[in-house]
Amino acid sequence: MLNNLTKLSYQTLQQSKNYLSLGHKTFFTQLQNLLYPPQEPSQKISPQAIATIQNRLNQLLEADWQDTQKGIYPESVLFDNQWTDVLINYPLLCLDLPQIWERISQKQYQEFSKEIDQQGYPSYYLQNFHHQTNGYLSDLSANLYDLQVELLFGGTADAMRRRILSPLKRELQKFQETQQKQIRILDVACGTGRTLKLIRSALPKASLFGTDLSPAYLRKANQLLSQNPGELPQLVQANAEELPYLDHYFHAVTCVFLFHELPPAVRQTVIEQCFRVTKPGGVFIICDSIQLSDSPELVEIMESFPSTFHEPYYKHYITDDLIDKLEKAGFQNIETQTHFLSKYLIAHKPE
């Protein structure tokens, strides 16, 4: 009975997030169209695609709930709402929109304020990804990012991230029996630390590490993770193309929502780095956008995504053969899954 009530509360919470983000998108798209009338009529999503998305969303929430029942992570993580963060950041996000619309209308995709230090970053990174003001390089961007992603995915971003936890725990079992506390997990491009926080909830004793190129996002991650009980993850600013760790150091490496933002050749380099730092017998788990090969029925969504949000490498990403790239690096026995709008690759480094 209590269980049913908890499940219902979770479903209701997710539904309200979905409605709120739909309301936000509808209102502000209309306002944007009024102020900056589009040159071409915007593409309507077909009823079939909407039905597929709804169906996949229901399956995602069910899988998420089932994993709490199996003890993979606690029920409490399903209700991890940062309402104070939302209350503070939603007005700031709305205030930022006129600047974003102006940049879109001027087709400016690499605009940074003078005070942003652009030295030392690869050129592909110096972009206003998702039209974000100052790309990934300001504290405001880091503060707004989680909310922007939640609005984009209707409040399901963490539920999609959590799909890595079951394979992660399963793959680590063989190490845990012998080395309990010494399990080391690296989250590459950890952003604001959401994935590390979720990993901590499933594996409270593991040593966690995170890297990202953005100092502002790492500061935000540090803030989030220091509120959590348990050992603080070690966060380091680093390019995923040159991970600052010894060979074979990690039992597992994860990487969430990075690959679609990398040029094709860089994707291969990052995969090779992840292979290098993974232990023989360890696992590398990618969570990223669906691709044409696994979700052809959602082609219209994938094709419209890079024009709605500035995602310069997405068009190539959706056709990229990630399994081939993983195998070229040396990974074997690659399992793939899709959940809602994300795909997962679980790649094994041979013993």
Ligand SMILES: C[S@@+](CC[C@H](N)C(=O)[O-])C[C@H]1O[C@@H](n2cnc3c(N)ncnc32)[C@H](O)[C@@H]1O
């Ligand atoms: C879409 S965000 C995903 C962040 C986080 N993993 C999440 O689940 O929200 C992409 C992240 O990748 C980082 N990033 C992009 N290119 C990178 C690179 N070459 N090396 C390290 N981090 C990178 C960005 O700074 C940003 O935090």
